[in-house]
Amino acid sequence: MAADALIELRGVNKHYGKLHVLQDIDLTVGRGEVVVIIGPSGSGKSTLCRAINRLETIESGTIRLDGVPLPEEGRALAELRAEVGMVFQSFNLFAHKTVLANVMLAPVKVRRKKKEEAAQRARELLDRVGLAAHAEKYPAQLSGGQQQRVAIARALAMEPKALLFDEPTSALDPEMINEVLEVMRQLARDGMTMVVVTHEMGFARSAANRVVFMADGRIVEDRTPEEFFTAPRSERAKDFLSKILKH
């Protein structure tokens, strides 16, 4: 797998003031791999996810995407970000634009695609996430689950090499979680490289190639879901699992 590494983190460190949120993180995500990051809140998993496309800066270490180190700022960074889609906990759809315009905007402005072409592709993607009928609505007119599916379509419109999910279902009502997870499962089956920060253990079990368990800014375990959920090695992981799997 290391031969075809798409995302590579080596010795990554970051502090928030005195809090050492990322401590010597080493993580490799292979092409086509689905890696689920779980852990208690404050463990640094969201920060790790956001560091991969440099929404969070890091203090030391290297992050490589497809062999290229993340640039500092400016156009080179923007070009690299275009290759990595991101889906946020709070959806972050552009509130002043329709669903269709949300999905089209970056392909037209960043990829310089023709409008008709981008619109057609956007409609295909909206169809894929089951929202073709809502293309002309504004984000505020959609439910949370629908908004998140639009956000996934918007990220896919850039034809990214990898997708990052930062707690994509944590802000959703329970009955809407599955419609989003189903879209994500489909993406995983289609071979998309995904890094998913989530509390959905069912998704981790069924869709992940690897589960990364983080606590206190460190990666504590990095194993297949089957191994991790049936026989966690560390006390931290056992403790965490016992708390969340009880009910």
Added chain:
Amino acid sequence: MNVLLDNLSLYGKGLLGTVELTVYASLLALVLGFAMAAFRVAPVGSLRIFGTVWVTVLRNTPLTLLFFAVLLGLPRFGLVLPFQLFAVLALGCYTSAFICEVVRSGINTVPAGQGEAARSLGMTFPQTLGLVVLPQAFRSVIPPIGSTLIALAKNSAIAGSFSVVELLGVYKPLNERGYGIVWSFVWIAVGYLLVTLTISALFHALEQRYGVVR
């Protein structure tokens, strides 16, 4: 009442002067104000510093002093322009500092996630600002920009003291012609009201059209 009808062309010229000052200085203030606001939130440190210095200096200088500096100072460095243009420069730059801060507070009303989403899609800073953040910020800054431009219209009276034809300056020739001071000023005030109420109406219309839907 006679004072207006007898001196209609004098009042007309004054009003026109004030309108010209207001329109040109407003355009300058809006362009510079939006640019400075962009500078102040830019990822480039030197731009942020430039924007901060611009706002700090201009917002804290008394406008009359700024007029002196521009109208008497710049010619010393060989820059000689018509007084009206100098006045537009002084008024426009001064007001741009206030516009900048209004726009910046508008930018701060847009959730950080909007900018993050734009950046994560590969947009550059100018694209993020221009396509995603400012269009949403614009909705909430319409009313305070209106107020700032109304202040500009009234501040333009200072230009009268520097030989620029504008509305307030009309009182001088009227006084020399022996008209009563009260009615001279009443009609001047009405003239300013015409300008400021027009600005109010314009921004009210903008708010109806683009304002935040609640």
